[in-house]
Amino acid sequence: MSIQLPPETTGYSDCSPPPQTRQMLLLLGFTIGLIAALITSVGLMTDLLVSFVPVSVEQQLGALMAPAFEQMAEPAAVQDQLNQLLDRLETHLPQQNRDYQLLYIPDNTVNALALPGDRIVIYQGLLAEVESENELMMVLGHELGHFAHRDHLRQLGRGILTQLVLTSLFGDTSGLQQAAVSGTAALTDARYSQSQEYQADEFGLAMLQKNYGQVAGATDFFARISRPGASLDFLATHPGSTQRIERLNQQIAAKKYNIGKKLPLPGAIRQLKTSSY
Ligand SMILES: [Zn+2]
Numbered sequence: 001m002s003i004q005l006p007p008e009t010t011g012y013s014d015c016s017p018p019p020q021t022r023q024m025l026l027l028l029g030f031t032i033g034l035i036a037a038l039i040t041s042v043g044l045m046t047d048l049l050v051s052f053v054p055v056s057v058e059q060q061l062g063a064l065m066a067p068a069f070e071q072m073a074e075p076a077a078v079q080d081q082l083n084q085l086l087d088r089l090e091t092h093l094p095q096q097n098r099d100y101q102l103l104y105i106p107d108n109t110v111n112a113l114a115l116p117g118d119r120i121v122i123y124q125g126l127l128a129e130v131e132s133e134n135e136l137m138m139v140l141g142h143e144l145g146h147f148a149h150r151d152h153l154r155q156l157g158r159g160i161l162t163q164l165v166l167t168s169l170f171g172d173t174s175g176l177q178q179a180a181v182s183g184t185a186a187l188t189d190a191r192y193s194q195s196q197e198y199q200a201d202e203f204g205l206a207m208l209q210k211n212y213g214q215v216a217g218a219t220d221f222f223a224r225i226s227r228p229g230a231s232l233d234f235l236a237t238h239p240g241s242t243q244r245i246e247r248l249n250q251q252i253a254a255k256k257y258n259i260g261k262k263l264p265l266p267g268a269i270r271q272l273k274t275s276s277y
Pocket of ligand 1: 192
């Protein structure tokens with residue numbers, strides 16, 4: 001049984017809304033606040049989930065995703081030479097807890113992508129575009145930048161990331177196979193944000209400087225693919241080439257990096273440019 005008190009005994013002034021209305025307003029305000037917090041925290045949530053995924057679980061997922069690309073890969077002289085270049089860059093990485101490997105796919109797609117679990121996929125179409133070892137090293141350094149910032153994990157989406165966190169917490173790997181299937185689709189269509197691209201470029205530039213002591217070739221690839229009539233595969237997943245060239249040039253000037261001579265591409269990769277595909 002409820003007791004209704006007369007309004008004058010409840011202590012609220014005439015200016016205040018009655019209790020029921022006030023409760024509704026509070027509830028409404030709380031709901032709006034909650035929605036706003038959820039929207040603004042989506043990015044933070046992704047960052048938080050990513051920070052909870054250990055490298056070992058990422059590698060477990062990668063082991064399930066890699067076969068789809070390995071089937072298309074061609075373990076030949078080109079792939080060996082690419083891995084030798086990648087090994088040289090790896091010696092300059094701040095953390096030495098990974099062993100990156102390159103998968104070379106003989107397909108005319110002009111693209112490269114970072115897979116979870118230390119694999120970088122590079123297509124023949126991209127190799128056909130590059131003109132110097134330095135230019136190629138910048139592309140590889142850029143992909144290592146995506147690993148360093150764990151951008152490729154963010155692209156998997158919160159559903160898969162949650163699965164990975166659960167796997168690491170409870171050791172239950174039953175959901176990983178499905179995560180690998182969805183993850184492969186998500187990464188193939190991945191479109192990195194401009195800030196992720198800038199960060200990866202900056203990382204690649206630092207890799208060039210560490211490896212050669214100068215940064216010749218840092219902007220060549222982006223200039224080449226932004227020319228009229230260039231293939232759009234790489235641009236579809238790596239937007240804004242013109243701004244990226246400007247930004248790289250600003251950083252080269254600000255850091256007073258030297259621009260020296262470029263080295264020719266290693267033999268097997270150079271031969272690709274003359275062979276048809
Ligand atoms: Zn990128």
